[in-house]
Amino acid sequence: MNVRFLGGAREVGRSAILVNDRLLLDYGMLTGNPPRFPVDDVDPEAVVVSHGHLDHVGAVPSLLSGDRRPPIHWTPPTRELALTLARDTLKLHGGTYDCPFTETEIRRVTQVSETHGYRESFEAAGHEITFYNAGHIPGSAHVLVDDGDTRLLYTSDFHTDDQRLVSGTTARPDADVVLCESTYSDVEHEARAAIEDRFAESVRTTIWQGGTVVVPAFAIGRTQEMLLVCEANDLDCYVDGMGKQVTRMLRRNPEFVRDADALQRAKSNARFVDGADGQRRRIADQNTVIVTTSGMLSGGPAMTYIPAVRQRPTNKIAMTGYQVEGTPGRDLLDTGSAEIDGRRMPVSAQVESYDFSAHADRDGILEFLDAYRDARVLVNHGDRCEAFAEELRADGFEATAPAVGDEAGI
Numbered sequence: 001m002n003v004r005f006l007g008g009a010r011e012v013g014r015s016a017i018l019v020n021d022r023l024l025l026d027y028g029m030l031t032g033n034p035p036r037f038p039v040d041d042v043d044p045e046a047v048v049v050s051h052g053h054l055d056h057v058g059a060v061p062s063l064l065s066g067d068r069r070p071p072i073h074w075t076p077p078t079r080e081l082a083l084t085l086a087r088d089t090l091k092l093h094g095g096t097y098d099c100p101f102t103e104t105e106i107r108r109v110t111q112v113s114e115t116h117g118y119r120e121s122f123e124a125a126g127h128e129i130t131f132y133n134a135g136h137i138p139g140s141a142h143v144l145v146d147d148g149d150t151r152l153l154y155t156s157d158f159h160t161d162d163q164r165l166v167s168g169t170t171a172r173p174d175a176d177v178v179l180c181e182s183t184y185s186d187v188e189h190e191a192r193a194a195i196e197d198r199f200a201e202s203v204r205t206t207i208w209q210g211g212t213v214v215v216p217a218f219a220i221g222r223t224q225e226m227l228l229v230c231e232a233n234d235l236d237c238y239v240d241g242m243g244k245q246v247t248r249m250l251r252r253n254p255e256f257v258r259d260a261d262a263l264q265r266a267k268s269n270a271r272f273v274d275g276a277d278g279q280r281r282r283i284a285d286q287n288t289v290i291v292t293t294s295g296m297l298s299g300g301p302a303m304t305y306i307p308a309v310r311q312r313p314t315n316k317i318a319m320t321g322y323q324v325e326g327t328p329g330r331d332l333l334d335t336g337s338a339e340i341d342g343r344r345m346p347v348s349a350q351v352e353s354y355d356f357s358a359h360a361d362r363d364g365i366l367e368f369l370d371a372y373r374d375a376r377v378l379v380n381h382g383d384r385c386e387a388f389a390e391e392l393r394a395d396g397f398e399a400t401a402p403a404v405g406d407e408a409g410i
C-alpha cells in the first residue's frame with residue numbers, strides 16, 4: 001500500500017490522504033485568512049470521508065468540477081453536515097478564492113453520495129472499507145482500508161470517553177498500520193463530569209444574580225452537547241445559529257447519537273431563536289442562557305449577543321472549547337477585549353472557559369494505541385506530531401510523523 005499525505009500532517013486542518021493513488025480519505029480546508037487547501041490537485045477514483053468537520057470535508061465539492069464524478073462514501077450525518085458546511089462556505093466566500101467550488105458542484109454531491117452505517121463493509125476504488133464509531137461527533141468514523149495486502153486504520157478524530165451526545169470509541173479492528181490523530185497528545189483533560197458540574201454551578205450563580213449567560217459553541221456537536229448539559233442540569237436556554245439546523249438534522253438520524261430521547265428532551269428544553277437582531281437584543285436582556293455560534297466569536301449571532309451583554313459585570317460569557325490563536329475568542333480570554341464585527345470592544349462581563357473537548361487526551365490516545373502495539377503507527381493531525389512519534393518510539397512503538405507532501409510505502 002502506498003500513502004501520500006496531501007494535508008493534515010504535522011498540522012491541524014485540510015486533512016487529505018491519498019491511498020494507492022486512487023482512493024482519497026478526507027478533503028478538508030484549513031480555516032484562516034486566507035484559508036488553505038490540500039496540496040496538489042487530485043483526481044481520485046473514490047472518496048471516503050471520516051466526519052463532518054470543515055477540516056476533513058470542507059473542500060470535497062471541488063472534487064466534482066468538470067467531468068469528475070468520484071463516488072463519495074460517508075455516514076448519513078456526515079453527508080448532511082458536509083452539505084450544510086458547503087452551503088455556508090458558499091454563502092460566506094462564494095465567488096472568491098476562499099471558496100473552491102460553486103452551487104453546481106454542491107448539487108453534484110447529492111448525485112454521487114453513497115451512505116453507509118458503522119460496521120457495514122463496502123467497496124471503494126478496489127479497496128474494502130469499513131466504518132467504526134469514533135466517538136467524536138455524530139456520524140464520525142474510524143476508517144479501515146484493506147487493499148488485500150495491507151490493512152490501514154485511519155483513526156481520524158476520536159474520543160475514548162463518553163460525551164452526552166455520542167458514546168466514546170470502543171472498536172479496535174485488526175490493522176497493520178494505524179494513522180492516528182494527535183490533537184491533544186500533551187494534554188490531560190479534567191473529567192467531563194467535573195467540568196460539567198463547574199459549568200452548571202457557574203451558570204446557576206449568574207442566573208441567581210440576575211445576569212445573562214452567553215455560551216458560544218460550535219454548530220456541530222458542541223451546540224447539541226451544551227443543550228444536553230442544560231437539560232440535564234435544569235437550566236432553561238435559548239439556542240441560536242447554525243447549531244439549530246444541525247440539532248434538527250440529528251433528530252432525523254437517531255441511531256448516530258448516544259441517547260435519542262435525551263436529545264429530544266434537550267431540544268424541547270431549548271427555545272429556538274428564529275427572529276431578527278431586535279429579538280436577539282431583547283433575549284440578551286433576559287435572565288437566561290443563550291447557546292450560540294460561533295464557538296470562537298468569529299461570526300454568527302454571537303456578533304449580536306456579545307455586544308449586548310458585554311458591559312454588565314453580572315453577565316457571563318462561557319467559552320466551551322479550545323480557542324485557536326488569532327481568533328476573537330482567544331483574544332477575549334487573553335486580553336479581556338475582542339474585535340467583534342470589526343470593532344474592538346472591552347468586555348466587563350465575566351469570561352470563563354470550559355474544556356468540553358470532543359478529542360481524546362494523551363491518556364485516551366495511549367489507551368487506544370495500546371491495542372496496536374504490533375502495528376506500525378503514523379502520527380498526524382496535531383501541532384507536535386514529531387515529538388509524539390518520538391515519545392511513542394521510546395515506549396516501544398514503531399512510530400513516525402510524515403510531513404505534508406510525503407509518500408510512504410506501508
Ligand SMILES: [Zn+2]
Pocket residue numbers: 051053136157
Ligand atoms: Zn473533527
